[in-house]
Amino acid sequence: MTSERKMSHLEICRDREVGSKEKSTHLGDVELVHNALPELDFEDMDLSVRVFGKTLSVPVVISAMTGGHPETKKVNANLAKAAKDLGIGMCVGSQRAALENPRLEDSFRVVRKVSSDILVVANMGATQLLSPKVVDSAERAIEMIDADALAVHLNPLQELVQPGGDTRYKGVLSGLSRLAASIKKPIIVKETGCGMSREAAERLVGAGVSAIDVAGAGGTSWAAVEYYNAKLQGDSMKAEVAETLWDWGIPTAMSLCEVSSLGSKVKILASGGIGSGLDMARSIALGADLVGVARPLLIPAFTSPKAVESKLNRMIRELKVASLLTGSRTVKELKTAPVFLKGELLNWVTQRGLGVRSNARG
Numbered sequence: 001m002t003s004e005r006k007m008s009h010l011e012i013c014r015d016r017e018v019g020s021k022e023k024s025t026h027l028g029d030v031e032l033v034h035n036a037l038p039e040l041d042f043e044d045m046d047l048s049v050r051v052f053g054k055t056l057s058v059p060v061v062i063s064a065m066t067g068g069h070p071e072t073k074k075v076n077a078n079l080a081k082a083a084k085d086l087g088i089g090m091c092v093g094s095q096r097a098a099l100e101n102p103r104l105e106d107s108f109r110v111v112r113k114v115s116s117d118i119l120v121v122a123n124m125g126a127t128q129l130l131s132p133k134v135v136d137s138a139e140r141a142i143e144m145i146d147a148d149a150l151a152v153h154l155n156p157l158q159e160l161v162q163p164g165g166d167t168r169y170k171g172v173l174s175g176l177s178r179l180a181a182s183i184k185k186p187i188i189v190k191e192t193g194c195g196m197s198r199e200a201a202e203r204l205v206g207a208g209v210s211a212i213d214v215a216g217a218g219g220t221s222w223a224a225v226e227y228y229n230a231k232l233q234g235d236s237m238k239a240e241v242a243e244t245l246w247d248w249g250i251p252t253a254m255s256l257c258e259v260s261s262l263g264s265k266v267k268i269l270a271s272g273g274i275g276s277g278l279d280m281a282r283s284i285a286l287g288a289d290l291v292g293v294a295r296p297l298l299i300p301a302f303t304s305p306k307a308v309e310s311k312l313n314r315m316i317r318e319l320k321v322a323s324l325l326t327g328s329r330t331v332k333e334l335k336t337a338p339v340f341l342k343g344e345l346l347n348w349v350t351q352r353g354l355g356v357r358s359n360a361r362g
């Protein structure tokens with residue numbers, strides 16, 4: 001059941017329009033201030049980072065997408081090969097199906113096999129935190145792919161509009177605290193396209209998580225995915241609710257301002273609608289330590305590792321060019337590059353009292 005649903009989600013994301021309709025990431029409201037005198041050679045750019053015990057050539061990860069159905073093995077293998085060749089990180093999709101049925105483990109194990117020693121992140125869902133076996137499940141998920149970190153995804157909107165979705169969310173925070181105290185690997189808590197508020201992030205920090213992936217609105221909409229899913233299953237009520245909430249969520253740029261306003265208590269991952277290296281550079285300038293891309297890599301991942309690499313290579317080049325044009329040779333410098341916030345992002349930051357980024361270089 002979990003396995004079939006995973007495949008259906010993958011096909012919907014590949015074949016249908018599941019992006020935000022009206023909402024954007026608002027990363028376009030971030031102007032990186034051009035530096036006409038960067039005094040840098042492109043060849044000297046070094047955007048490498050060390051995170052969760054691994055070194056990445058650039059601060060980029062492939063966000064969680066798949067595994068858990070025999071047909072997803074090839075997709076994961078293609079993504080893993082591209083990640084290895086580019087020296088970036090890779091997150092697998094929810095491992096729940098393989099925890100329920102060990103014959104599906106192969107579709108995840110392939111990632112570590114192909115990618116050898118890159119940063120690999122395991123994945124489980126918030127609702128699994130409510131099980132008394134949560135620590136055991138988390139350890140098995142980590143062991144399955146020799147993961148360097150574990151991501152726990154929060155997806156209340158998706159579950160609420162999914163036919164047969166889980167509606168119990170009470171106890172997730174205490175489950176996270178228990179998990180953080182019990183497992184040795186760092187825990188990343190991520191949304192799945194609805195973003196993260198300062199208040200939620202504050203409680204996650206209190207629970208002892210190591211990183212927050214904002215996975216903001218403006219990219220893939222899981223209400224949209226479930227809209228198609230509900231239609232396929234003839235659940236017209238769920239389909240209508242999903243359609244109404246299609247664009248729900250905190251846009252990625254706003255989410256980054258929300259979470260980074262807490263200071264550097266946790267690592268921050270930017271994802272949700274990242275479509276270019278310029279979006280990556282803007283996200284880092286808003287405080288992200290790493291940037292994740294999911295659905296834009298899905299169609300290439302059905303084709304070949306080269307197709308995934310070519311998409312990512314363009315983004316990485318754009319990231320480096322944008323970084324140089326702000327006079328930033330390293331990620332540390334890009335994080336303090338001067339920015340000009342405008343439009344709705346500036347309104348959001350002002351109304352929410354988040355303060356415009358104070359650590360910018362002059």
Ligand SMILES: Cc1cc2nc3c(=O)[nH]c(=O)nc-3n(C[C@H](O)[C@H](O)[C@H](O)COP(=O)(O)O)c2cc1C
Nearest residue numbers: 013063064065093094153215219220272273294295
């Ligand atoms: C086909 C597909 C499957 C996904 N499955 C998972 C999953 O199993 N676990 C998870 O944490 N996120 C999952 N996501 C969410 C992504 O990791 C990401 O947070 C979200 O899609 C926003 O990024 P994007 O706009 O670049 O697609 C999935 C996304 C896609 C497109």
